Amino acid sequence: MGDRRPGAGWVQTAGMPQLHGRAAAQESVFARMSRLAAQRGAVNLGQGFPSAAPPTFLLDAARGALGRFDQYAPPAGLPALRDALGADLGVDGADVTVTCGATEALHLLTLALLGPGDEALMLEPVFDVYLPQVALTGARAVTVPMTLAGRGWQFDLPALAAAVTPRTRALLLNSPFNPTGTVFSDEELAGIVALARTHDLWIISDEVYDELYFGPRPTPLRTLAPERTFTVGSAGKRLEATGWRIGWIAAPPGLTLGVLGVRQVTSFCAPAPLQAAVAAALPLARESGFYAGLRAAYEERMTLLAGGLRALGATVFEPRGTYFLTALHPAWTAESLIDAGVAVIPGEAFYAHHAAPPGLTRWAFCKSAAEIEVALERLGFVADEAVRM
Structure with missing residues (x-):
């Protein structure tokens, strides 16, 4: 009969059951650029994962949790983590749901709040996962x-x-x-809240970079519209552990049970020992000044990268938050840069309904200063070669 396993030379034919069209999704640009960076030995300034190890207090907490928290956690999350998040975010821990990363949190919210025929409004450029998640609910994403x-x-x-x-x-x-890298002003947030109240809209506020800002602390939308705002957060972004996949939702009072109705039929629960570790680490991060140190280190690397790109002729837009900056250069594409040994994300990856500005690229500076310096040296060499040619 032959080997009929997928990937073993077996091809699905027209006379057999077919996968649904949603299963035809292509490799994301973030995974693709990281794969190409690994294959070609390029400096990866594309996908946003830090080069540094997580803080010692987080790793120590994880080691202490192994052997103690190894079975299913409640779908809402370990009580200790929900309480720690409640204290950190200034909400009731009963209104917090722990998820497998912020991506699952966003997926749960689109499933809980949207259905066929609905529309979800967002800004463009847009993080690419928002669009397919809305589409999976039968709703339509509208971008401005x-x-x-x-x-x-x-x-x-x-x-x-x-x-x-x-x-x-x-x-x-x-x-x-x-x-x-935009941080909305209080005036802009007030306008958004007024719009949501006028039209009775839910607000899904993706605040995974809430501790990564340069300047005044961003105002959480939930403090302005607590009755309609679902806040999404990420331990991976805060604690430099993106592979841990610990995220959360802070829901309006009384609405967590509705979210849990969806949450318990997805991944059911996030990894219990990592939840316990994050619960122990959150107060330590706040008390030790870890976030302030992280912001200072990122700002130094952002300044290094921005200065180097400007010296190479790029127009750089320095962020007020996140660990990304955007740049314009008429001769640069993601393909030409990966050929030069530097991986970045092309601007068009963040556009679905409108045209991206020509020459737009996104650069991650959550890497080491040494990596950024190597990337700039490689680009400088290419620029010198272009001048000689």
Whole structure:
């Protein structure tokens, strides 16, 4: 009969059951650029995972949790972690749901809040996972473009308001904003809240970079509209452990049970020992000044990268938050840069309904200063070669 396992030379034919069309998703640009970086020995300034190891207090907590927290956790999360998150976020721990990373948190919320025929409103450039997650619910993603001007990325509240229709059910926002590094002002947030209240919209506030900002602390949307805001967070971004996949949802009071109705039929629970470790680490991170030190280190690396890119002729838009910056250079594409030994994310990866600005790229500076210096040296060599040619 032959080997009929997928991947063993077996091809699904037209006379056999077919996978649903949603299973035809292609490799994400983030996975692709990381794969190419590994294959070609390129410096990976594309996918946003830190080069540094997680803090010692987090690793020690994980070692202490192994052998003690090894079975299923409750779908809502370990009580100790929900309480620690409640104290850290200024909410009731009963309103917190622990998830397998922020990606699952966003997936749960789209499933809980959206259905066929609904619309979710968001800004573009947009983090790519938002669009397929909305599509999986049968709803439609509507994007409103941000603009690039002399002051950098600009948010247009009237344009956002004009995009609301009777089908609009939710606003999905990200602040600090990936990929632009925008941090919305209190005035802009007040406008967003007024819009949501006028049209009775849910707000999904993706705040995974809530501790990664340069300047005043970002205002959480839940403090302005607690009755309609679901906040998404990530221990991976805060504690430099993106592979741990510990995220969370802080829901409006009384709505967590509805989220749990969906959560218990997805991954059921996040890894119990890692939940216990994050529960122990959160207060230590706050008390020790870990976040302030992390911000200072990232700001130094951001300044290094931005200065080097400007010296190579790029227009750089320094972020007010996240660990990404965006840049424009007429001669650069992600393909040409990977050929030079540097992996970045092309700007068009963040656009679905509008055209990306020509020459736009996103750069991650959550890497070591040495890696950033090597990347700049490689780009400088390419620039010198181009001049000689």
